[in-house]
Amino acid sequence: MENPKNIAEKLLKPYDPTETESRIYKLWEESGPTMQPGGFFNPDNLPGNREKAFTIVMPPPNVTGILHMGHALATTLQDTMVRYKRMQGFKTLYIPGTDHAAIATQSKVEKEIKKNENLSRHDLGREEMLKRIEAFAKQSHDTIISQIKTLGASCDWSREAFTLDEKRNLAVNTVFKKMYDDGLIYRGNRIVNWDPKGQTTIADDEIVYEERKAKLYTFKYSKDFPISISTTRPETKVGDSAVAVHPDDTRYTEFVGKEYNIEFCGVPIHIKIIADEEVEKDFGTGALGVTPAHSQIDWEIADRHDLPRIQVINEYAKMMAGGENLLGKKTTEAREVIVEWLKSEGLLEKEEEVNQNIGTAERTGGIIEPLPKLQWFVNVNKEIPGRGKTLKEIMREPLESGKIKIIPEYFNKTYFHWIENLRDWCISRQIWYGHRVPVWYKGEEIFVGDKAPSSEWVQDEDTLDTWFSSGMWTFSTLGWPEQTKDLATYHPTDVLETGYEILFAWVARMVLMTGYNLDSIPFHTVYLHGTVRDDKGKKMSKSAGNGIDPTDMAHKFGIDATRMSLLVGNTPGTDVAVSENKIKGYKNFANKIWNITRFILENLAVEPLDSKLSGPTAKSEDLINEFKKVTADITSDMENYRFHLASEKIYHYIWHRFADEIIEQSKTDAEIKPALLPIWTDCIKILHPFMPHVTEEIWSIMPGTDKLLIIEAWPQI
RNA sequence: GCGCGGUUAGCUCAGUUGGUAGAGCAAUCCGUUUACACCGGAAAGGUCGCAGGUUCGAGUCCUGCACCGCGCACCA
Numbered sequence: 001m002e003n004p005k006n007i008a009e010k011l012l013k014p015y016d017p018t019e020t021e022s023r024i025y026k027l028w029e030e031s032g033p034t035m036q037p038g039g040f041f042n043p044d045n046l047p048g049n050r051e052k053a054f055t056i057v058m059p060p061p062n063v064t065g066i067l068h069m070g071h072a073l074a075t076t077l078q079d080t081m082v083r084y085k086r087m088q089g090f091k092t093l094y095i096p097g098t099d100h101a102a103i104a105t106q107s108k109v110e111k112e113i114k115k116n117e118n119l120s121r122h123d124l125g126r127e128e129m130l131k132r133i134e135a136f137a138k139q140s141h142d143t144i145i146s147q148i149k150t151l152g153a154s155c156d157w158s159r160e161a162f163t164l165d166e167k168r169n170l171a172v173n174t175v176f177k178k179m180y181d182d183g184l185i186y187r188g189n190r191i192v193n194w195d196p197k198g199q200t201t202i203a204d205d206e207i208v209y210e211e212r213k214a215k216l217y218t219f220k221y222s223k224d225f226p227i228s229i230s231t232t233r234p235e236t237k238v239g240d241s242a243v244a245v246h247p248d249d250t251r252y253t254e255f256v257g258k259e260y261n262i263e264f265c266g267v268p269i270h271i272k273i274i275a276d277e278e279v280e281k282d283f284g285t286g287a288l289g290v291t292p293a294h295s296q297i298d299w300e301i302a303d304r305h306d307l308p309r310i311q312v313i314n315e316y317a318k319m320m321a322g323g324e325n326l327l328g329k330k331t332t333e334a335r336e337v338i339v340e341w342l343k344s345e346g347l348l349e350k351e352e353e354v355n356q357n358i359g360t361a362e363r364t365g366g367i368i369e370p371l372p373k374l375q376w377f378v379n380v381n382k383e384i385p386g387r388g389k390t391l392k393e394i395m396r397e398p399l400e401s402g403k404i405k406i407i408p409e410y411f412n413k414t415y416f417h418w419i420e421n422l423r424d425w426c427i428s429r430q431i432w433y434g435h436r437v438p439v440w441y442k443g444e445e446i447f448v449g450d451k452a453p454s455s456e457w458v459q460d461e462d463t464l465d466t467w468f469s470s471g472m473w474t475f476s477t478l479g480w481p482e483q484t485k486d487l488a489t490y491h492p493t494d495v496l497e498t499g500y501e502i503l504f505a506w507v508a509r510m511v512l513m514t515g516y517n518l519d520s521i522p523f524h525t526v527y528l529h530g531t532v533r534d535d536k537g538k539k540m541s542k543s544a545g546n547g548i549d550p551t552d553m554a555h556k557f558g559i560d561a562t563r564m565s566l567l568v569g570n571t572p573g574t575d576v577a578v579s580e581n582k583i584k585g586y587k588n589f590a591n592k593i594w595n596i597t598r599f600i601l602e603n604l605a606v607e608p609l610d611s612k613l614s615g616p617t618a619k620s621e622d623l624i625n626e627f628k629k630v631t632a633d634i635t636s637d638m639e640n641y642r643f644h645l646a647s648e649k650i651y652h653y654i655w656h657r658f659a660d661e662i663i664e665q666s667k668t669d670a671e672i673k674p675a676l677l678p679i680w681t682d683c684i685k686i687l688h689p690f691m692p693h694v695t696e697e698i699w700s701i702m703p704g705t706d707k708l709l710i711i712e713a714w715p716q717i
Numbered sequence: 718g719c720g721c722g723g724u725u726a727g728c729u730c731a732g733u734u735g736g737u738a739g740a741g742c743a744a745u746c747c748g749u750u751u752a753c754a755c756c757g758g759a760a761a762g763g764u765c766g767c768a769g770g771u772u773c774g775a776g777u778c779c780u781g782c783a784c785c786g787c788g789c790a791c792c793a
Contacts, residue, residue: 413721500788504788
């Protein structure tokens with residue numbers, strides 16, 4: 001407790017959030033039993049007999065730079081829940097961590113090196129490149145951690161994890177081996193999404209579709225060929241091995257089964273005419289030139305009809321077939337060559353402009369080139385030995401049964417819809433930063449495990465999809481595969497709070513990994529927040545230059561104010577608009593509660609509100625009862641994840657009921673006075689999860705408060 | 718094409734099981750010997766997208782439509 005003189009002086013000045021917030025955060029970090037790390041953020045240090053655990057794992061931010069407003073929103077929601085539960089007497093654990101974000105991080109560093117030194121990763125070599133990336137990741141990590149602290153996150157730093165550290169690597173390798181032994185992971189030569197820019201495969205859900213104008217060409221392979229076909233990519237046609245028509249399409253029935261040898265732009269091709277249900281009669285000419293090596297659908301058609309798969313485009317999106325006119329040319333150049341050739345031969349029948357969705361790589365922006373490659377896959381449709389179900393079913397089951405609830409509920413449908421369309425998951429990547437595929441080769445022999453049996457074995461060159469490791473986040477952070485005490489105490493976790501945009505990429509994979517490895521669920525509740533937008537409704541982004549930096553806001557208005565602006569009126573699953581003006585409004589609110597405290601304490605000094613002196617009055621009892629109802633209402637909102645209402649209600653009560661009316665009346669009506677301190681004490685408690693710093697600071701100067709607010713009990717109803 | 722959301726005050730959005738429309742910001746007027754001008758008071762502002770239906774009663778439930786946004790699939 002500070003001495004009263006300092007208190008008065010402090011309260012006489014307007015509230016200074018910047019100075020207070022960093023000081024208060026340190027106070028928390030150093031709180032609790034001495035010699036124990038983590039302060040009261042560490043559940044082991046919490047006082048009292050706390051039987052029930054409440055756990056949130058922080059979705060680990062990518063170590064690719066700095067945090068943005070979206071992180072601030074996520075952290076605020078998580079921390080609000082955690083602080084509320086801590087006050088409710090739970091053994092509360094909030095685990096922090098960061099994500100190595102394989103492709104995102106590597107491509108960022110590659111870009112930098114290219115720009116500054118004009119070198120590629122191959123110029124540097126694997127070892128040197130990794131050193132550079134790790135140095136960048138380390139620096140990025142440090143920035144991010146200090147930012148998370150600025151946000152006021154009450155997470156247990158003694159349990160901090162990284163998706164690519166040693167413990168998480170053991171978890172990854174353990175899972176890989178288990179899945180391999182169960183026949184769920186296989187290596188296969190299949191068509192994959194190749195990113196020529198990033199020089200790696202990517203998963204289906206890492207593709208971003210962009211609508212672009214393209215030309216649809218209709219032509220025949222040769223004058224003698226009986227059927228015309230349409231394509232936007234004539235350059236791939238040198239890899240065709242069939243023309244497919246619908247079985248019911250009478251126009252072409254007579255040709256089905258016939259085969260033709262053709263010289264197409266100088267490349268000899270062999271075309272068989274086949275009938276396949278997949279072909280739409282009404283699109284183009286109703287006939288599809290089948291290019292098995294460069295189209296997902298065509299690859300599947302080739303499976304059914306046993307067609308040859310001729311690769312004509314390489315990893316650099318350059319032609320690997322044809323004579324001088326084509327060989328080594330970029331696909332776009334080759335396209336022109338072929339169109340010219342078609343024209344000169346009189347084969348081109350039609351050229352029309354169409355809109356087409358083109359797949360690009362999420363991280364590098366490269367145009368996806370479907371290519372056949374030898375890769376590692378997770379089979380999502382194979383029955384797991386001894387379990388009688390598939391991984392797909394594991395992903396679906398807990399949401400169907402209601403063991404896992406998504407907030408808002410309507411995202412359930414989206415989730416199921418996604419699972420229905422799910423194909424085998426390509427998990428290998430040709431980048432260097434990440435968990436290396438735990439497979440070793442010696443001649444024809446193959447070894448799968450955590451470490452090579454001996455130095456003669458050569459490890460697989462590839463690394464794993466970053467989501468393979470983040471899928472294990474809820475249990476790898478708790479020490480799995482070791483059967484730790486933490487794992488027994490804190491898993492399944494309670495709430496996963498994240499953005500709706502990674503429902504599939506991450507949430508579904510966590511359900512998969514936990515169901516498969518622990519025969520359990522990763523969490524009970526998924527709380528999805530929306531995208532942070534500017535006051536004009538535009539998505540905040542670097543390129544648009546409309547981003548608001550949460551750290552800047554913390555300096556300007558205080559992080560408590562920023563947190564409130566992100567919470568109030570922000571319903572789950574809905575995008576939220578944030579402006580400096582809104583944040584400023586809550587800075588004023590922080591100052592308001594500062595001054596309310598000053599008023600009450602000054603009043604108290606003049607005229608002690610000790611019950612023996614003034615005693616409770618009928619009027620004060622009524623006000624306290626009225627406030628109990630508000631407390632009950634807010635508590636119910638907190639229990640039901642209605643933080644947008646809870647935060648607004650306490651704000652509204654404090655300002656427009658307590659300050660504007662009750663305090664004002666107390667100036668003339670002494671019978672109201674005994675209500676002031678009890679109500680205000682509880683208001684500060686209720687406000688704490690939302691605005692932790694200013695409330696902790698006020699708490700320290702309130703009478704009769706001998707411990708920190710962070711471990712105070714939530715007001716009883 | 719399939720699916721999901723939205724449409725409420727000038728702007729940004731709440732409105733939890735149907736019961737007389739709410740907040741913040743902005744704009745208007747008044748107020749400063751005061752806990753706080755980072756303030757207080759007052760007034761103003763809405764046929765709750767459109768059309769039907771259920772109901773004693775609909776912003777809320779049902780049907781259809783329009784527009785905006787998003788996801789998935791297709792994209793020869």
